Amino acid sequence: MELFFDLTMVFALNRLVASAVTALAGPGLGTADLARRWTAIGQALLLFAPVTWTWILTAYTTARFDPRSPRTQWALLGTAAAMLIMGTAVPDAFGATGLTFGLTYAFIQITRTLYFGYFIRRHPMARMLLRSLLWSVPVGLLWIAGGLVSGAARVALWLLAVTLSVGTARLGWPVPGLGRGQESAWALAPHHLAERAQQLVLVALGETILAVGIVYAGGTGRPSAAQTAGLAAAFVTAVLLWRIYFHRAGQVMGEAVADAREPAALGRFVGTAHTVMIFGIVMTAIGHELIQVGPSGRPYPAWLVMILGGPACFLIGRAALERAVFDRVSPSRWVGAAVLVVAGVPLLAGSPLVAGITAAVVLLGIALLNTRRAAHRPLEEPRPGSVKGIQWWRRP
16 A cells, blocks of 8 residues: 555656756756746755655654554555645646645645544544644645745745744654654654665656656657667666665665664654655656757756756765764765766766766766675674664554
């Protein structure tokens, strides 16, 4: 059922990537054209937040409640349907479908809390859901209000809503008289959430291949040699991102959180690292779609932010994950991210395809260094702490 929900996540991410590409792909070097492209990047980041937050809260739900229970599965189905509607509203979320997007997102967050709160109203964990509800309502109203206005007012209201959603959740939804929540889904079910995080990475990588493949196959004529090379570069990049992610740290992060002295704190850090990595993968997907649009022309700066900045963002998140799991960071992560950023300057005189191949070469170098470092050595064990997290409320 959770994987079924992930299919709607794929659709929402695909619509996010497609809408960003449409805004970024237009020609022109005028002030208005440059502003349009940078605005498109900001809008993609803003819409990425609620889409990803919906997935995160859904994963937390199945960490606290048995995903095989009919009650939990009905909640997953309802969230999947709402995510489908959000995905259809993404392309014009800052235009005609803004109210649909805002209403649907508010509906998900409020009704899900009410739904589970009703069934566990006599359980101590109901206080956590009550605190969440008391913050979800005003945040949901901000999303709806943003859908009712337009332009800068919509952006401002939705930015405030995102800030409140993430900030209050990190603080345990503090409410006078009810205090701050101490419950953490990562402390309750670290292995389950680690598995879900791995699945989200695979979902995002799959969307990258899907998005580029659709553009490559959907052209009016026969794809050019440059577009074919761009498709190959996109596939190799996705494989390398997968390899770098799962090279040990991505495999054992569940054990690391479970064995940490403070599983809740480490789990939140791991979750943040994954959010950064997923956004990097989404940026990479946008970049490779742009390569299909114009593989041989001069790249715009905003294009290079996607093509090179996406893998760099992923490497930063991956470095944070490695720091959480092994209490160290391989220099190749930071060096690779720095090389990608610095390479953007000379690549302004190149082409989008050359930029995509450059990113793939940098990632290949990191993957080879990982393999060389691990050769003829025993598998590295996580070293985050020694206190075992306690799982509760989730039936075996």
